[in-house]
Amino acid sequence: xxxxxxxxxxxxxxxxxxxxxxxxxxxxxxxxxxxxxxxxxxxxxxxxxxxxxxxxxxxxxxxxxxxxxxxxxxxxxxxxxxxxxxxxxxxxxxxxxxxxxxxxxxxxxxxxxxxxxxxxxxxxxxxxxxxxxxxxxxxxxxxxxxxxxxxxxxxxxxxxxxxxxxxxxxxxxxxxxxxxxxxxxxxxxxxxxxxxxxxxxxxxxxxxxxxxxxxxxxxxxxxxxxxxxxxxxxxxxxxxxxxxxxxxxxxxxxxxxxxxxxxxxxxxxxxxxxxxxxxxxxxxxxxxxxxxxxxxxxxxxxxxxxxxxxxxxxxxxxxxxxxxxxxxxxxxxxxxxxxxxxxxxxxx
Amino acid sequence: xxxxxxxxxxxxxxxxxxxxxxxxxxxxxxxxxxxxxxxxxxxxxxxxxxxxxxxxxxxxxxxxxxxxxxxxxxxxxxxxxxxxxxxxxxxxxxxxxxxxxxxxxxxxxxxxxxxxxxxxxxxxxxxxxxxxxxxxxxxxxxxxxxxxxxxxxxxxxxxxxxxxxxxxxxxxxxxxxxxxxxxxxxxxxxxxxxxxxxxxxxxxxxxxxxxxxxxxxxxxxxxxxxxxxxxxxxxxxxxxxxxxxxxxxxxxxxxxxxxxxxxxxxxxxxxxxxxxxxxxxxxxxxx
Numbered sequence: 001x002x003x004x005x006x007x008x009x010x011x012x013x014x015x016x017x018x019x020x021x022x023x024x025x026x027x028x029x030x031x032x033x034x035x036x037x038x039x040x041x042x043x044x045x046x047x048x049x050x051x052x053x054x055x056x057x058x059x060x061x062x063x064x065x066x067x068x069x070x071x072x073x074x075x076x077x078x079x080x081x082x083x084x085x086x087x088x089x090x091x092x093x094x095x096x097x098x099x100x101x102x103x104x105x106x107x108x109x110x111x112x113x114x115x116x117x118x119x120x121x122x123x124x125x126x127x128x129x130x131x132x133x134x135x136x137x138x139x140x141x142x143x144x145x146x147x148x149x150x151x152x153x154x155x156x157x158x159x160x161x162x163x164x165x166x167x168x169x170x171x172x173x174x175x176x177x178x179x180x181x182x183x184x185x186x187x188x189x190x191x192x193x194x195x196x197x198x199x200x201x202x203x204x205x206x207x208x209x210x211x212x213x214x215x216x217x218x219x220x221x222x223x224x225x226x227x228x229x230x231x232x233x234x235x236x237x238x239x240x241x242x243x244x245x246x247x248x249x250x251x252x253x254x255x256x257x258x259x260x261x262x263x264x265x266x267x268x269x270x271x272x273x274x275x276x277x278x279x280x281x282x283x284x285x286x287x288x289x290x291x292x293x294x295x296x297x298x299x300x301x302x303x304x305x306x307x308x309x310x311x312x313x314x315x316x317x318x319x320x321x322x323x324x325x326x327x328x329x330x331x332x333x334x335x336x337x338x339x340x341x342x343x344x345x346x347x348x
Numbered sequence: 349x350x351x352x353x354x355x356x357x358x359x360x361x362x363x364x365x366x367x368x369x370x371x372x373x374x375x376x377x378x379x380x381x382x383x384x385x386x387x388x389x390x391x392x393x394x395x396x397x398x399x400x401x402x403x404x405x406x407x408x409x410x411x412x413x414x415x416x417x418x419x420x421x422x423x424x425x426x427x428x429x430x431x432x433x434x435x436x437x438x439x440x441x442x443x444x445x446x447x448x449x450x451x452x453x454x455x456x457x458x459x460x461x462x463x464x465x466x467x468x469x470x471x472x473x474x475x476x477x478x479x480x481x482x483x484x485x486x487x488x489x490x491x492x493x494x495x496x497x498x499x500x501x502x503x504x505x506x507x508x509x510x511x512x513x514x515x516x517x518x519x520x521x522x523x524x525x526x527x528x529x530x531x532x533x534x535x536x537x538x539x540x541x542x543x544x545x546x547x548x549x550x551x552x553x554x555x556x557x558x559x560x561x562x563x564x565x566x567x568x569x570x571x572x573x574x575x576x577x578x579x580x581x582x583x584x585x586x587x588x589x590x591x592x593x594x595x596x597x598x599x600x601x602x603x604x605x606x607x608x609x610x611x612x613x614x615x616x617x618x619x620x621x622x623x624x625x626x627x628x629x630x631x632x633x634x635x
Contacts, residue, residue, distance in 0.1 A: 090358055090359055120381065196511060199504050203508055227490065234497055239541070241534040242537045242541060245535050245537070248534075322619045329545075330541070
């Protein structure tokens with residue numbers, strides 16, 4: 001099983017934070033309960049973007065929830081308090097469930113929910129508010145400091161690690177789409193599988209799509225470049241989906257035969273260029289020379305104009321030609337975007 | 349609806365767990381509610397058999413682990429025993445509720461995911477036509493791309509979640525519809541390329557009423573599909589999309605073909621609209 005470096009770093013950082021919290025809890029805790037380590041763990045469950053900002057927000061939510069919970073447990077007695085906590089927990093869970101797409105499992109409502117759930121534990125009803133808040137503050141402080149000092153966030157590295165699989169999946173998808181257009185055997189199944197993989201890598205929960213660069217508060221120095229790059233990556237995806245649509249149209253076999261060589265070559269060269277992009281993102285050196293694919297697309301367009309001499313602006317143009325022309329236009333734009341991304345990398 | 353069932357199941361689990369806690373009055377009985385609520389979250393989208401198996405195995409493992417931990421830490425045997433039984437009871441509650449709610453939940457889950465997909469497509473369509481109508485693409489490319497990203501993410505997430513659902517005959521039956529929805533998404537992506545490809549965005553002004561009409565017509569068709577999934581016997585509304593496409597074609601012939609620097613882009617746009625119309629009609633007739 002391959003563990004993603006981001007997951008490993010986070011797991012190690014949390015484990016170290018928890019160990020420190022447990023030691024501090026043993027020697028200095030006021031309640032000698034679980035509040036200190038729990039606060040450390042909950043504060044550390046942030047996204048990559050701005051650790052300090054998010055950790056502080058969680059810290060505040062945690063303290064507010066503890067104060068509210070403690071106040072309720074002192075006002076209400078016995079089972080009344082438990083029912084109220086259960087109700088609050090359900091409300092928090094529902095609030096959490098509304099936030100369906102989030103790359104952080106512990107959202108702020110869920111943190112409050114966990115605090116209310118912990119309030120139900122019988123031994124907790126006798127602990128004073130002051131002691132509890134003190135423990136939470138120490139725990140939260142440990143969480144924030146460990147998060148900042150032990151394996152701190154590396155937005156640039158995490159960004160590259162998030163983008164590489166996307167470009168890899170695009171390569172396969174582009175090849176599969178090209179095969180579908182050229183009516184190669186088993187192309188439909190291959191394109192479905194490739195599309196599924198693209199859908200997967202563009203997820204934040206099942207994969208590591210780095211859309212945290214869009215979040216407010218993300219590192220000012222990196223923000224502009226990273227956002228520009230990710231928008232470019234997303235536009236590439238949009239073009240691939242559009243090409244998939246054009247490739248679904250069953251083109252005339254004769255037409256396919258005429259364009260087969262040219263489209264295959266352009267696709268092959270584009271894929272090679274994308275592989276070079278991955279190599280650069282992976283901080284490795286490019287060993288083989290890059291193909292001149294701008295010439296490919298010019299050849300493809302001139303071939304199109306030779307075979308279809310009519311003006312492409314005519315509305316009564318056959319659907320076969322229109323779909324093929326649309327595919328070529330998408331491929332051309334795709335190449336432009338890939339070059340744009342390469343240029344963005346060269347500036348860095 | 350799905351969120352309602354989810355909440356109802358959660359509330360029922362909490363009520364049963366609390367009632368059991370108050371009846372048993374054990375020292376460690378709070379584990380009933382913790383294990384019941386946590387185990388309810390297990391195996392989302394699994395088949396009934398897999399879900400039950402997962403709950404039984406996890407319940408046994410969790411309670412045994414707690415028992416061993418209790419022994420190792422020197423917890424009094426009565427407390428340890430109470431904790432063991434509390435965790436098992438929590439899993440038992442989750443097991444009963446999963447069994448009771450499963451059929452409704454599963455069908456709702458499938459419909460809910462399909463509805464999520466359609467909703468996301470409506471949002472995508474709206475944001476794309478908003479760029480054509482308000483011509484706000486060039487004024488703030490980032491905010492447009494950010495909005496497009498949000499809608500795209502919602503659509504892909506819905507598709508991915510639906511594909512990840514496991515088993516159940518109903519899902520297999522819904523696969524062609526999902527594929528058609530994915531195709532609709534591809535066409536919307538293709539339509540979206542008109543905005544950045546036209547260098548002079550003021551030319552969009554020529555076809556403002558047509559764009560507005562197309563937006564309404566496409567969304568009406570998508571909403572009709574949504575209604576059809578919720579209540580299958582609802583009569584279909586009149587499809588105005590072909591007329592609206594013809595109107596845009598007329599504008600293309602009379603003005604756009606001459607005014608726009610890149611007329612072929614409009615031609616591809618119209619061709620995509622025709623494909624979209626065919627696909628939507630096909631989906632509505634099959635469903």
